[in-house]
Amino acid sequence: MEMLIGGKKCPAAGGEVLNAINPATGEVIGTFPSAGKEDVERCLTLARQGAERWGAMSMDARTAVLENVPRVFEAHRDELCALLCAEMGKPIRQCGEDLDVTVEIFKNLCEEARHLAGSSFMDLSAAGCMGDVQFTRYEPLGVVACIAPFNFPFDTLTQKVAAALVMGNSVVIKPPTDVTLSLIRYTELLIEAGVPGDVAQIVTGHGADVGDMVVRSEKVDAISFTGSTEVGIEICRNSALYLHRMIMELGGNDPFVIFGDADLDHAVQECWMRLRNCGQTCCASKRYIVHNSVKNAFAEKLVQWLTGFKTGDPADPATDVGTLINERAAKEVEEQIAHTVRQGAKLLCGGERKGAFLTPAVLVDVTPDMDVAKDMEIFGPVFPIIGFDTEEEALALANQTSYGLNAGCMSGDMIRALRVASKLQAGTVVLNGCSTWRGPEIPFGGYKMSGLGREGGRYSLLTMSQEKTVAIRYVR
Ligand code: NAP
Numbered sequence: 001m002e003m004l005i006g007g008k009k010c011p012a013a014g015g016e017v018l019n020a021i022n023p024a025t026g027e028v029i030g031t032f033p034s035a036g037k038e039d040v041e042r043c044l045t046l047a048r049q050g051a052e053r054w055g056a057m058s059m060d061a062r063t064a065v066l067e068n069v070p071r072v073f074e075a076h077r078d079e080l081c082a083l084l085c086a087e088m089g090k091p092i093r094q095c096g097e098d099l100d101v102t103v104e105i106f107k108n109l110c111e112e113a114r115h116l117a118g119s120s121f122m123d124l125s126a127a128g129c130m131g132d133v134q135f136t137r138y139e140p141l142g143v144v145a146c147i148a149p150f151n152f153p154f155d156t157l158t159q160k161v162a163a164a165l166v167m168g169n170s171v172v173i174k175p176p177t178d179v180t181l182s183l184i185r186y187t188e189l190l191i192e193a194g195v196p197g198d199v200a201q202i203v204t205g206h207g208a209d210v211g212d213m214v215v216r217s218e219k220v221d222a223i224s225f226t227g228s229t230e231v232g233i234e235i236c237r238n239s240a241l242y243l244h245r246m247i248m249e250l251g252g253n254d255p256f257v258i259f260g261d262a263d264l265d266h267a268v269q270e271c272w273m274r275l276r277n278c279g280q281t282c283c284a285s286k287r288y289i290v291h292n293s294v295k296n297a298f299a300e301k302l303v304q305w306l307t308g309f310k311t312g313d314p315a316d317p318a319t320d321v322g323t324l325i326n327e328r329a330a331k332e333v334e335e336q337i338a339h340t341v342r343q344g345a346k347l348l349c350g351g352e353r354k355g356a357f358l359t360p361a362v363l364v365d366v367t368p369d370m371d372v373a374k375d376m377e378i379f380g381p382v383f384p385i386i387g388f389d390t391e392e393e394a395l396a397l398a399n400q401t402s403y404g405l406n407a408g409c410m411s412g413d414m415i416r417a418l419r420v421a422s423k424l425q426a427g428t429v430v431l432n433g434c435s436t437w438r439g440p441e442i443p444f445g446g447y448k449m450s451g452l453g454r455e456g457g458r459y460s461l462l463t464m465s466q467e468k469t470v471a472i473r474y475v476r
């Protein structure tokens with residue numbers, strides 16, 4: 001496949017290509033360009049022109065185009081799911097979820113934008129403002145660089161792209177290397193739906209090369225990034241010279257606090273969210289903080305429950321757990337399990353790796369001082385279980401991380417759960433369930449090192465625009 005610059009399919013000016021590999025089979029399923037400076041410059045210059053025209057259109061005219069997008073995506077559903085499954089190793093049954101969210105975001109944001117009005121003030125009594133009328137309006141930012149992670153590529157990218165386009169910006173997409181083909185098709189379909197070719201473009205290649213060229217450019221007005229905290233910090237540092245608007249959705253090591261009076265069977269069912277997408281979900285619960293009175297029972301039930309899932313060929317509709325994104329990622333998770341065992345934990349089941357496949361693992365005897373109990377994010381199907389005795393201890397464990405994305409808590413005592421929710425350092429706290437939750441309208445984002453800013457519904461629209469104040473003086 002080729003990049004899309006100015007609405008035209010094109011190779012890299014230097015002719016370099018990279019391979020797309022199916023992680024389940026190791027087979028090369030396609031190639032894509034590795035863009036160079038010339039390609040990035042051309043793309044950003046066109047993006048500026050696109051932003052000027054698109055941003056000057058009325059909101060109605062823009063949403064009339066964007067309302068076509070859901071229909072076009074739905075029409076290509078089977079093709080997109082098959083490509084995503086082959087490129088990522090995500091079980092085919094789960095690939096549709098990513099598209100469903102994409103369609104929903106486009107629909108919601110087009111609707112939400114119709115209700116986005118500025119504020120107006122008259123006769124504020126502040127000295128010098130009597131008799132003045134003031135109102136605000138939302139204006140586009142310009143060119144938005146949208147950099148997405150591999151795990152839910154359509155969903156995470158759409159959180160950025162749909163909001164940026166609705167608010168009159170042009171977008172330059174930098175896809176994750178491992179899921180490039182799916183996102184090239186995504187961009188082609190945006191153009192097929194009617195988005196101008198200089199308003200939605202995609203440049204491909206490694207993040208450290210092409211991504212870095214994009215974020216360092218003065219032709220970019222905003223950077224919306226979802227990915228690891230490590231790369232997020234690097235991007236902030238590398239782009240600081242131009243003070244771009246930054247939106248950062250970063251990593252997490254979400255706690256799931258389970259009290260002794262919780263419904264354990266329900267708690268175990270909630271663990272599905274750690275298996276989904278082979279454990280590669282930003283807000284999946286990654287630390288199981290379980291009251292000592294039920295810790296062993298929870299672990300036993302969990303091990304038993306895990307025997308009911310099928311790991312294997314992602315293209316088989318019966319498969320529950322596919323591969324990790326690539327063999328390197330599976331080796332990293334294998335090493336993180338081994339590291340935790342070296343620190344004194346016990347591996348109760350799983351953790352066997354074959355290529356990019358890794359069986360779900362349960363780790364017990366995890367203590368608060370171990371890396372996994374603090375800042376070591378495991379992006380795979382691993383359940384580290386840590387015991388506690390008191391509510392204060394549970395909170396200290398949950399908060400002893402520099403991350404703060406989501407958190408979950410289950411207790412038979414809802415007043416206690418609410419008290420715990422008020423003390424958990426997380427952008428979203430889920431009660432009566434695990435941490436995995438992201439409703440389309442809610443503000444989603446991290447406390448501490450899990451991010452900057454919020455995405456979701458109205459919050460995305462505000463993030464992707466700037467508010468201008470107009471003052472009319474001496475009205476009376
Ligand atoms: P990643 O390695 O940080 O990569 C994210 C994106 O950044 C990719 O497109 C990558 O391109 C690009 N990139 C890498 N280095 C860059 C640089 N120097 N300049 C510009 N772009 C660069 O993350 P990932 O492995 O794809 O995703 C997993 C991480 O994302 C986890 O930590 C997870 O928790 C987090 N995540 C957070 C959220 C959230 O909403 N908070 C959602 C999903 C995932 P290449 O692929 O070419 O390297």
